[in-house]
Amino acid sequence: MAFSVRALIADDDKASAKLVEVLLKKWGIEVVVAHDGLEALEYIMQFDPPSLLLLDWEMPGYNGIELCQKVRKNDMKNPPYIIICTARDSAEHIAEGLNQGANDFVTKPFNTQVLKARVEVGCRTLKLQARLVEAMTRLDRLASFDELTGLLNRRALFERVHEDLSRAMRTESRLCFAVCDIDWFKRINDKYGHPAGDAILRQLGALLSQQLRLYDRVGRIGGEEFFLLFSVKDIVRANKVLERIRQEIEKCRFEFEGKVIPVTMSFGAAFVTPDDKVERVEVYFSHADKALYRSKERGRNLVTFFNDCV
Numbered sequence: 408m409a410f411s412v413r414a415l416i417a418d419d420d421k422a423s424a425k426l427v428e429v430l431l432k433k434w435g436i437e438v439v440v441a442h443d444g445l446e447a448l449e450y451i452m453q454f455d456p457p458s459l460l461l462l463d464w465e466m467p468g469y470n471g472i473e474l475c476q477k478v479r480k481n482d483m484k485n486p487p488y489i490i491i492c493t494a495r496d497s498a499e500h501i502a503e504g505l506n507q508g509a510n511d512f513v514t515k516p517f518n519t520q521v522l523k524a525r526v527e528v529g530c531r532t533l534k535l536q537a538r539l540v541e542a543m544t545r546l547d548r549l550a551s552f553d554e555l556t557g558l559l560n561r562r563a564l565f566e567r568v569h570e571d572l573s574r575a576m577r578t579e580s581r582l583c584f585a586v587c588d589i590d591w592f593k594r595i596n597d598k599y600g601h602p603a604g605d606a607i608l609r610q611l612g613a614l615l616s617q618q619l620r621l622y623d624r625v626g627r628i629g630g631e632e633f634f635l636l637f638s639v640k641d642i643v644r645a646n647k648v649l650e651r652i653r654q655e656i657e658k659c660r661f662e663f664e665g666k667v668i669p670v671t672m673s674f675g676a677a678f679v680t681p682d683d684k685v686e687r688v689e690v691y692f693s694h695a696d697k698a699l700y701r702s703k704e705r706g707r708n709l710v711t712f713f714n715d716c717v
């Protein structure tokens with residue numbers, strides 16, 4: 408996608424604002440204009456704000472430096488590039504402006520050549536920043552999501568589940584912590600091939616996500632093991648939800664290259680209540696794991712709760 412910059416010119420001197428507007432447009436930059444600090448702040452607070460800000464130092468409402476401070480107070484993923492425009496060009500003023508968060512200065516009256524060069528530096532910096540933000544977003548995605556299923560991976564899941572657990576304790580809500588594992592998956596891989604196994608994992612990821620609400624958690628812990636976390640009133644209802652999911656999997660037609668592959672999963676679950684006094688997520692994982700082991704022992708394609716193992 409072509410990179411484009413939208414600029415905000417904030418200047419109460421209308422003639423000066425017009426001059427800069429005409430020049431920026433001539434240089435291919437989209438422009439919005441504000442004639443005081445309050446109007447400028449409205450543009451800055453927009454959902455999709457301008458990325459290049461040319462702020463006059465002296466303005467009614469907020470002056471350019473105050474606007475700078477307001478912008479820099481927010482921890483923005485993609486912060487704007489700020490050029491302060493002013494007749495004050497003493498070393499003290501320049502240092503003050505930069506210390507308050509400006510990226511650069513241009514002195515008034517404008518020298519067109521210098522203004523153009525400064526604006527170009529701003530655009531180059533913004534372009535570089537956009538590439539960096541894009542790369543970081545991609546890395547974040549790779550670090551948090553399992554490539555095969557698109558679900559949260561183990562690391563991201565643990566982080567989020569920690570937060571879910573403390574929220575549940577604060578709000579006194581009840582949760583069901585469940586792990587589920589495909590039965591005899593090695594045999595499936597051996598009989599139908601690894602690509603068939605991968606296709607099943609993908610399909611299962613989608614099926615499990617569909618079965619829960621948007622604000623519940625589904626993730627792939629690793630291999631053929633998945634994780635589910637959902638809020639639920641009591642253990643009877645929790646069991647019903649997991650039983651429904653287990654049956655959906657049993658009924659589902661998993662197909663690969665024209666062959667229908669029967670798949671079942673075993674479940675192990677721990678019911679979390681605010682009275683548990685368990686603060687570590689790892690404890691619930693180990694409880695759910697124990698219950699899963701029991702489901703496997705009891706013949707597979709079953710749901711077991713930790714309460715029934717002790």
Ligand SMILES: Nc1nc2c(ncn2[C@@H]2O[C@H](COP(=O)(O)OP(=O)(O)OP(=O)(O)O)[C@@H](O)[C@H]2O)c(=O)[nH]1
Pocket residue numbers: 555588589590591592593594596600601602603604605608629630631703707
């Ligand atoms: N296709 C595919 N297979 C995987 C993946 N990750 C793990 N596996 C396979 O999953 C299988 C797990 O086998 P086991 O741990 O013996 O378990 P199982 O055969 O499912 O038996 P039970 O769990 O006891 O019912 C192994 O063959 C792994 O190679 C993956 O990403 N893709």
